[in-house]
Amino acid sequence: MKWAAEARQGADVGKLLRRAFAIARTPPCGPVFLSLPMDVLDAEADEPAPPRSAAARLGPSPDVAALAEALAGYGPDDVVVVLGDDLAATAANALVAFAEAGGYAVWGTQLTSRVAFPSAHPCWAGVLKPDFVEMRARLAAVKALVLVGGRAFIAYPYREIEPVPEGVKIFHVAEAAEAFGREHAADLALLGDISSTLRETAAALSLRIDSDAVARRVAARAGAKTAHAATTRAEILAAARDGLTSDAAVLAAFDALPDDALVTNDSAATFGAVQELIATKPGRYFFSRGGVLGCNMPAAVGASLQHPGWVVSLVGDGGAMYSPQALWSAARLRARVVFFVFNNRRYGVLQNVARQLGCANALAGRFVGMETTDPAIDFLALAAAMGVPAERADSREAIAAAAARAFARQGPSLIEIPVK
Numbered sequence: 004m005k006w007a008a009e010a011r012q013g014a015d016v017g018k019l020l021r022r023a024f025a026i027a028r029t030p031p032c033g034p035v036f037l038s039l040p041m042d043v044l045d046a047e048a049d050e051p052a053p054p055r056s057a058a059a060r061l062g063p064s065p066d067v068a069a070l071a072e073a074l075a076g077y078g079p080d081d082v083v084v085v086l087g088d089d090l091a092a093t094a095a096n097a098l099v100a101f102a103e104a105g106g107y108a109v110w111g112t113q114l115t116s117r118v119a120f121p122s123a124h125p126c127w128a129g130v131l132k133p134d135f136v137e138m139r140a141r142l143a144a145v146k147a148l149v150l151v152g153g154r155a156f157i158a159y160p161y162r163e164i165e166p167v168p169e170g171v172k173i174f175h176v177a178e179a180a181e182a183f184g185r186e187h188a189a190d191l192a193l194l195g196d197i198s199s200t201l202r203e204t205a206a207a208l209s210l211r212i213d214s215d216a217v218a219r220r221v222a223a224r225a226g227a228k229t230a231h232a233a234t235t236r237a238e239i240l241a242a243a244r245d246g247l248t249s250d251a252a253v254l255a256a257f258d259a260l261p262d263d264a265l266v267t268n269d270s271a272a273t274f275g276a277v278q279e280l281i282a283t284k285p286g287r288y289f290f291s292r293g294g295v296l297g298c299n300m301p302a303a304v305g306a307s308l309q310h311p312g313w314v315v316s317l318v319g320d321g322g323a324m325y326s327p328q329a330l331w332s333a334a335r336l337r338a339r340v341v342f343f344v345f346n347n348r349r350y351g352v353l354q355n356v357a358r359q360l361g362c363a364n365a366l367a368g369r370f371v372g373m374e375t376t377d378p379a380i381d382f383l384a385l386a387a388a389m390g391v392p393a394e395r396a397d398s399r400e401a402i403a404a405a406a407a408r409a410f411a412r413q414g415p416s417l418i419e420i421p422v423k
Contacts, residue, residue: 009038013048021053030061030178030197031089031153061178063203064195070174071207073191074147079106079220083145085131086111087152087182088292090119090197092285097198097205098151102126104205105212106220107149110141113274114157116292122283125225129279133159133294138166147172150189151197153182159294160356176200235279240399247397249345249422250277255399256317256343256420257281259406263312265289269299270319271352272345272422294352297325300342304329307338313410314339320346320375320382327385333415334390341409342391342417344382349374386417393417 006026010016019037027035064070074082084107086098098120102109108128109120120127131138135158142148148171156166167173167187175182175189176197183192193200236254243251249272257280260266266283269291273281289306291298300323303316323344333340350373357365357373364371386393396405396418409416 005033005035007036010043013046014050017052061196063199064193066193067203071204075211077147081146082107084109084149085155088115088154090152094119094197095285097201100205101201104208106217114294118283118285118288125221133157135162135164135166150175156186246423250275252420252422253277255402259403265310265314267299267303268317269322270317270345296322300329301326303340304333304338307340316342321350330389330391337414340415344419347422348376382419391415391417395419397421
C-alpha cells in the first residue's frame with residue numbers, strides 16, 4: 004500500500020481523492036487506501052474538487068552514456084537483467100530493445116504481479132525462485148547486473164544470505180528515487196523514465212559493441228531455448244505416465260488456451276518445471292503479488308469486464324476456498340472466465356516450507372491443518388450451487404476436451420483437475 008488516509012469531514016473528500024489518484028498513478032504505480040466514514044458519507048459538502056495536477060514527466064536518465072560505457076566493457080554472458088515487480092507492460096518494447104542490444108539474459112521474479120517481458124523471446128531466461136540461496140547460485144558467474152524497477156529480490160521463506168554475490172556491479176534503473184538502495188546498493192543509479200532510458204542506452208550500446216556478435220549470441224540463445232523447451236516438455240510428459248502431475252496438468256491447460264487469453268494465476272502448481280514452458284505476455288499475465296492467496300478468482304472476474312477475449316483463472320484448491328463467491332459473480336455477469344482448479348487436496352506450499360524449516364511434524368510426514376481431505380471439497384457441486392457449469396478432468400486428454408467445451412460456451416466454466 005503506497006498511501007493511506009481517512010477523510011474527517013465532507014470538505015476533505017475532493018482533495019483527498021485527487022491526492023489518492025495522483026499517488027496511485029505515480030510510478031511505481033500501486034494501490035492506495037482512502038477511508039470514508041459513514042458520517043462523512045452522510046455530510047453535505049459544496050467544496051469543489053481541486054483541479055487535476057499535471058505531474059512532471061520524467062525524461063531519460065542523464066547517465067545513459069555512463070551506463071552504456073560501463074556495460075560495453077563486459078561480455079554478453081557477464082551481464083544479466085533482473086526485472087522488478089513494479090514494471091508496467093508498456094515498458095516491454097524498451098526492455099526487449101535493451102536486451103537485444105547487448106544480447107543479455109533477462110530474469111523475472113516468480114512472485115511478480117505482472118509481466119513486462121515476453122517469455123517467448125530468446126533473451127528471456129525465466130524466473131528467479133523466491134529463495135536467496137538459489138538466486139545467489141544463478142548469479143554466481145555474473146559480473147554485472149542491471150536491475151530495472153524495484154522489488155526484484157523476494158524470498159519465501161526468508162534466508163540469512165545475500166541474493167547477489169559480492170563483487171557484482173549493480174546498475175539500477177528506476178522511476179522513483181525511493182527504489183534505490185531498498186533491496187541492494189547500486190554502483191550506478193539511473194533515475195528517469197524507464198522506457199526512454201533503456202531505449203537510449205540500447206542505441207548508445209550499439210555504437211560501442213559488435214552488433215554482429217550480439218546477433219549471433221541472441222540466435223544462439225534462441226536455439227538453446229528451443230532445445231531446452233523440448234527436453235523439459237518430454238520430461239514432464241514422461242513423469243506423468245503413472246498419474247497426472249501438477250506440471251503435466253498445467254502444461255495441458257496452457258496448451259488449450261486461446262491466443263488472446265488473459266491469465267490470472269495464484270496456483271503453486273505452476274511453480275515446477277512447467278514454469279519454464281508457460282507462455283506469459285505483457286498485459287496478459289497477472290499473479291498475486293508476493294504469492295498471497297484469495298484474490299485470483301475475483302480478479303479474473305474483474306478482468307473479464309475489460310478484456311475482450313477469454314480470461315483464465317489458475318487456482319489451487321486451497322486458494323479457491325478463499326473467495327469461491329467469485330463463481331456467483333461470474334455466473335451473474337455471464338463472464339467469459341474459465342476457472343482451472345488444480346486440486347492436490349492440501350496446502351502444498353505450507354507443507355514444503357514446513358519441511359524446509361525442519362519442523363518436526365513435517366519431517367515425520369504429519370501436517371496439521373494443511374490438508375483438505377476430511378471432508379473433501381466437491382468443487383463440481385460448489386460450482387453448480389453458484390450457477391457455473393463444471394466438470395472434472397483427470398488426464399491431459401480430458402483437460403483438452405473440457406477446455407474446448409468451456410471455451411465454446413458464452414459464460415463461465417470451472418474445470419477441476421485432480422493432481423498428485
